[in-house]
Amino acid sequence: xxxxxxxxxxxxxxxxxxxxxxxxxxxxxxxxxxxxxxxxxxxxxxxxxxxxxxxxxxxxxxxxxxxxxxxxxxxxxxxxxxxxxxxxxxxxxxxxxxxxxxxxxxxxxxxxxxxxxxxxxxxxxxxxxxxxxxxxxxxxxxxxxxxx
Amino acid sequence: xxxxxxxxxxxxxxxxxxxxxxxxxxxxxxxxxxxxxxxxxxxxxxxxxxxxxxxxxxxxxxxxxxxxxxxxxxxxxxxxxxxxxxxxxxxxxxxxxxxxxxxxxxxxxxxxxxxxxxxxxxxxxxxxxxxxxxxxxxxxxxxxxxxx
Numbered sequence: 001x002x003x004x005x006x007x008x009x010x011x012x013x014x015x016x017x018x019x020x021x022x023x024x025x026x027x028x029x030x031x032x033x034x035x036x037x038x039x040x041x042x043x044x045x046x047x048x049x050x051x052x053x054x055x056x057x058x059x060x061x062x063x064x065x066x067x068x069x070x071x072x073x074x075x076x077x078x079x080x081x082x083x084x085x086x087x088x089x090x091x092x093x094x095x096x097x098x099x100x101x102x103x104x105x106x107x108x109x110x111x112x113x114x115x116x117x118x119x120x121x122x123x124x125x126x127x128x129x130x131x132x133x134x135x136x137x138x139x140x141x142x143x144x145x146x147x148x
Numbered sequence: 149x150x151x152x153x154x155x156x157x158x159x160x161x162x163x164x165x166x167x168x169x170x171x172x173x174x175x176x177x178x179x180x181x182x183x184x185x186x187x188x189x190x191x192x193x194x195x196x197x198x199x200x201x202x203x204x205x206x207x208x209x210x211x212x213x214x215x216x217x218x219x220x221x222x223x224x225x226x227x228x229x230x231x232x233x234x235x236x237x238x239x240x241x242x243x244x245x246x247x248x249x250x251x252x253x254x255x256x257x258x259x260x261x262x263x264x265x266x267x268x269x270x271x272x273x274x275x276x277x278x279x280x281x282x283x284x285x286x287x288x289x290x291x292x293x294x295x296x
Contacts, residue, residue: 048294051242083266083275094199114276116240134194136195137194
C-alpha cells in the first residue's frame with residue numbers, strides 16, 4: 001500500500017496554489033493565473049453572466065481584466081481557510097483588489113472568494129470558483145465599500 | 149475493517165439535505181432550514197455584511213427574511229452539482245426565489261449558491277455557504293434580472 005499523504009500536506013499544497021495564483025495575478029502572468037483550473041471549471045463570477053463554464057472562457061475574462069487596468073494590480077488574500085479531504089477540498093477567503101482602470105478610475109473593493117478543488121491525476125485542480133460582493137436590497141447597489 | 153460508504157451514498161445524502169432544506173424554506177420551517185448547519189458556519193451572504201460566522205446569526209437572518217415576506221415563498225434549485233469526498237464535499241447550484249414583501253414589492257431573482265460540507269460525527273454538516281448575484285461594474289447595480 002502506498003503511503004497516504006496527510007491532510008496537512010494537502011492543505012499546504014492548496015495554500016501554495018492560492019499564494020502562487022495571487023503572485024501570478026499581481027504579475028499579470030496569465031499562464032500562472034490559469035495553471036490550476038480544471039478544463040470544465042464552473043465559475044460564479046463577480047460580474048455577469050450568472051454562471052459560465054470552462055477554463056477557456058475564464059482565461060478570456062482574465063485577459064480582458066488585465067487589459068482594462070493600467071499600472072499595478074494590487075491583490076491580497078486574507079482569512080484563508082482551507083478544508084482538505086482526500087480527493088475533495090474547499091477554501092474560502094476575503095480578497096482585496098486595488099487597481100486603476102484605463103479611464104483613470106480607481107477600483108478598490110473587498111471580495112468574498114470560495115474555491116472548490118478536486119484531486120485529478122494526482123494534482124489539486126479548481127473545478128468550481130465563486131467570487132462576489134454582497135448587495136443592498138434597498139438600493140439594488142453592490143456593496144463595494146464593505147470591510148472585513 | 150468497517151465497510152466504507154460509497155461516494156454515491158454521500159452524494160445522495162447531500163442531495164437529500166438540499167431537497168430537505170428547500171422544502172423547509174418553502175414551509176417557513178426555521179428548524180428544518182437550520183437542521184444541517186455547523187455551529188461555526190462561515191457565511192458569505194447575498195446582502196451585507198461582507199461575511200459572518202455562526203448558525204445563531206444565520207438563524208436570525210432567516211427569521212427576519214421569513215417575517216419580511218407575506219404569503220408563499222417560492223424557492224427552487226436547479227443545475228445542482230454535488231462533489232463528495234470522504235469527509236469533505238461541496239455543491240453548487242442556481243437557485244430561484246420568488247416572494248412578495250410586506251410592502252407588496254415582488255422579489256424574483258436567480259442566485260448562485262455554493263455550499264461546502266464536512267463530515268462531523270457521522271453527519272454531513274454545512275460549514276460554509278456562499279450565495280450571491282453578480283453586479284454590473286459599469287452601473288454598480290446588482291444584476292437581478294439574469295437567467296440561467
